Amino acid sequence: xxxxxxxxxxxxxxxxxxxxxxxxxxxxxxxxxxxxxxxxxxxxxxxxxxxxxxxxxxxxxxxxxxxxxxxxxxxxxxxxxxxxxxxxxxxxxxxxxxxxxxxxxxxxxxxxxxxxxxxxxxxxxxxxxxxxxxxxxxxxxxxxxxxxxxxxxxxxxxxxxxxxxxxxxxxxxxxxxxxxxxxxxxxxxxxxxxxxxxxxxxxxxxxxxxxxxxxxxxxxxxxxxxxxxxxxxxxxxxxxxxxxxxxxxxxxxxxxxxxxxxxxxxxxxxxxxxxxxxxxxxxxxxxxxxxxxxxxxxxxxxxxxxxxxxxxxxxxxxxxxxxxxxxxxxxxxx
Amino acid sequence: xxxxxxxxxxxxxxxxxxxxxxxxxxxxxxxxxxxxxxxxxxxxxxxxxxxxxxxxxxxxxxxxxxxxxxxxxxxxxxxxxxxxxxxxxxxxxxxxxxxxxxxxxxxxxxxxxxxxxxxxxxxxxxxxxxxxxxxxxxxxxxxxxxxxxxxxxxxxxxxxxxxxxxxxxxxxxxxxxxxxxxxxxxxxxxxxxxxxxxxxxxxxxxxxxxxxxxxxxxxxxxxxxxxxxxxxxxxxxxxxxxxxxxxxxxxxxxxxxxxxxxxxxxxxxxxxxxxxxxxxxxxxxxxxxxxxxxxxxxxxxxxxxxxxxxxxxxxxxxxxxxxxxxxxxxxxxxxxxxxxxxxxxx
Numbered sequence: 315x316x317x318x319x320x321x322x323x324x325x326x327x328x329x330x331x332x333x334x335x336x337x338x339x340x341x342x343x344x345x346x347x348x349x350x351x352x353x354x355x356x357x358x359x360x361x362x363x364x365x366x367x368x369x370x371x372x373x374x375x376x377x378x379x380x381x382x383x384x385x386x387x388x389x390x391x392x393x394x395x396x397x398x399x400x401x402x403x404x405x406x407x408x409x410x411x412x413x414x415x416x417x418x419x420x421x422x423x424x425x426x427x428x429x430x431x432x433x434x435x436x437x438x439x440x441x442x443x444x445x446x447x448x449x450x451x452x453x454x455x456x457x458x459x460x461x462x463x464x465x466x467x468x469x470x471x472x473x474x475x476x477x478x479x480x481x482x483x484x485x486x487x488x489x490x491x492x493x494x495x496x497x498x499x500x501x502x503x504x505x506x507x508x509x510x511x512x513x514x515x516x517x518x519x520x521x522x523x524x525x526x527x528x529x530x531x532x533x534x535x536x537x538x539x540x541x542x543x544x545x546x547x548x549x550x551x552x553x554x555x556x557x558x559x560x561x562x563x564x565x566x567x568x569x570x571x572x573x574x575x576x577x578x579x580x581x582x583x584x585x586x587x588x589x590x591x592x593x594x595x596x597x598x599x600x601x602x603x604x605x606x607x608x609x610x611x612x613x614x615x616x617x618x619x620x621x622x623x624x625x626x627x628x629x630x631x632x633x634x635x636x637x638x639x640x641x642x643x644x645x646x647x648x
Numbered sequence: 649x650x651x652x653x654x655x656x657x658x659x660x661x662x663x664x665x666x667x668x669x670x671x672x673x674x675x676x677x678x679x680x681x682x683x684x685x686x687x688x689x690x691x692x693x694x695x696x697x698x699x700x701x702x703x704x705x706x707x708x709x710x711x712x713x714x715x716x717x718x719x720x721x722x723x724x725x726x727x728x729x730x731x732x733x734x735x736x737x738x739x740x741x742x743x744x745x746x747x748x749x750x751x752x753x754x755x756x757x758x759x760x761x762x763x764x765x766x767x768x769x770x771x772x773x774x775x776x777x778x779x780x781x782x783x784x785x786x787x788x789x790x791x792x793x794x795x796x797x798x799x800x801x802x803x804x805x806x807x808x809x810x811x812x813x814x815x816x817x818x819x820x821x822x823x824x825x826x827x828x829x830x831x832x833x834x835x836x837x838x839x840x841x842x843x844x845x846x847x848x849x850x851x852x853x854x855x856x857x858x859x860x861x862x863x864x865x866x867x868x869x870x871x872x873x874x875x876x877x878x879x880x881x882x883x884x885x886x887x888x889x890x891x892x893x894x895x896x897x898x899x900x901x902x903x904x905x906x907x908x909x910x911x912x913x914x915x916x917x918x919x920x921x922x923x924x925x926x927x928x929x930x931x932x933x934x935x936x937x938x939x940x941x942x943x944x945x946x947x948x949x950x951x952x953x954x955x956x957x958x959x960x961x962x963x964x965x966x967x968x969x970x971x972x973x974x975x976x977x978x979x980x981x982x983x984x985x986x987x988x989x990x991x992x993x994x
Contacts, residue, residue: 369801420984427800432983435976438932442972559808566805594760598816599753605809609802610793626791
């Protein structure tokens, strides 16, 4: 498929989504809205993981500050419930970016498993504050955001709100797509593939990674702002380690290095977490199973599924009796 | 804020540190040897506590529950390490386990979708499971899994997946209530020293951690296996080069880590309680221990556990609003300045 074809098909899917979902039941509308908030978060993780090669385990931190900022402003100061909502969006992105700028100073130095650990620790710092700083965050009980903004558009209407989140989701997808296709995005991919070579070529890889980290933080903050109004309750559960890990899984499940994959992944994880859990009590087996099977058998994610299928087919037609060959083929870079 | 306050807080901090040492030392060794960030370590802790509860319910013996729970969880750890964290060997068993898991899922799904078909009967449920499991087994044996050995992120996410599975498993087996492990009456008393009451159980906790720490130290310093573990922590490739079977070392360490975490679960269950969600509460604390102390270092884990235990207790007592922050912020600083931890070796 050519690049244009891909863009056209993604645009078509988006249009279909925007047309069909508002006519579904309110549960589906709500679920899609929630999934799209997380899709923005997952795409921000993908910018780091899929394009820069940094596996951040603390993305919930930026999501959390964005959400808490919105919730505190709305609940305590009644700010951001009219036209000033757009200001809150900007502030949420700014605070996410600022926090990432601060955290990046510590984290970007590290690489591999140490980067993972340090972002985990940074995420836990934010969780600790959210959990304990009662006077600001309401501690364990969290903060209730009772009113959604109303600026001509009444966002208390689930369907209107869906369109708002959809617009933000589509805009984030487009912006991030432009970013990763830009020369800057290309050099990020170069860093992912081989950092040393990029350094030798004269790129300031630290700065590239730092900027990518900040941009990811800004989109994390945006996702948090939307989440605060979607969920209505912001508690330490929002910033907990599981949120960060889930957003990583969404990316890996959909296919790291493809923004659309991150969005698909968040859709699936949300379907499991929030739809399946209403049907059966054992939904967590399905979630855990999806983790295990994706990791073991589909490391390139769903977007890499066609390629993987060809790989398996090719391996079995060449030499159906030996699984050793298939393993070699599977481990070779595709 | 008199002397008594400081003494009691310090004592509580040290005894909490003793518990954290049990959880953190295993995690630290696993990381040091295998470079795996094991996020299912909290689940080992939780399962240790739950299995002990079952043993106590069945036999009434608290003393027996510690070794039984620890050994059972060590076996779970070995199975996880052998079957899933390495891609070499045990292909039939791995496919069998995954196939069985998928079979159970299919049977559960069928039960949920068409309740009248299975009708709650175990025979029908079992039949559906077996048929689906066999189909899944043959499907899986045609697909080879993609080697995971050197991919940090995939290893982490795999252990997260298992943490979720263990969590749901515990919920299904033992229910969602908060349970308590009651230690024997001897340990439920208090010892009075200088007018201050010290719970005997917390003294026992400290003694146990010291004893286990001493045994671990002897094993690491004085035995062949210990030397192999230390060599693998320092440089796994070189260790393989001089003929150390790092494969066996990593199995040993994973079993040991799970064993220690389970002991922590049994003993800690007496004052923390055992409840769903405890696993993901202990996990970040265990990571704080590992990072402050240094990955793969036993002495480091001891000091890290003591530091985290004290910081946690004094933090909560003195400045409750930022108490967790004061715990994790030093962790960040240490990672930024010396990524291998205070006592870890490069």
